[in-house]
């Protein structure tokens with residue numbers, strides 16, 4: 001099993017790199033943002049609840065997010081591994097994921113953290129907002145609030161993996177392929193196969 005947490009602030013390139021990594025390593029990509037957006041599109045109760053937070057750039061409550069993530073993992077009993085993109089985003093989420101994966105005997109292999117300076121993040125997100133249709137990317141105040149929430153609530157989750165010696169920072173500036181190569185090198189040299 002290869003279980004990767006792809007970490008980093010909004011706009012760091014987690015989604016782009018996840019798509020490439022899942023192909024190379026035959027993993028299942030679980031993006032909590034994508035799952036919430038699919039629920040919003042389908043107008044499910046979960047989607048309506050998530051929308052009320054996402055529209056403000058706030059986090060969806062932990063227990064709702066944890067339950068959803070666990071249900072998603074359970075859909076793939078034969079997976080070779082997962083890329084968790086956008087999860088965990090808080091310390092309680094990291095703790096819940098650890099407990100859940102310990103029960104399955106498939107712990108996190110590595111947290112890869114994409115590092116990108118703040119002004120670059122804002123530029124990327126506003127650019128993405130122009131063609132993706134994501135309303136949370138179109139308003140500079142929402143974008144800035146998401147980065148603030150990341151700095152205040154999410155960045156601390158890295159320490160959880162640092163303590164377990166599973167944390168690796170990767171430079172998130174460069175071409176998509178350059179960053180992909182850095183991530184692959186990190187996985188190939190550091191990953192422990194469980």
Ligand code: ADP
Nearest residue numbers: 010011032033034054058059060065086087089
């Ligand atoms: P980005 O990384 O660009 O912010 P995402 O698609 O990962 O985009 O997330 C979009 C929004 O979905 C977040 O701003 C948040 O409201 C919600 N969300 C996604 N993942 C989580 C999570 N693990 N916990 C709480 N809220 C989440």
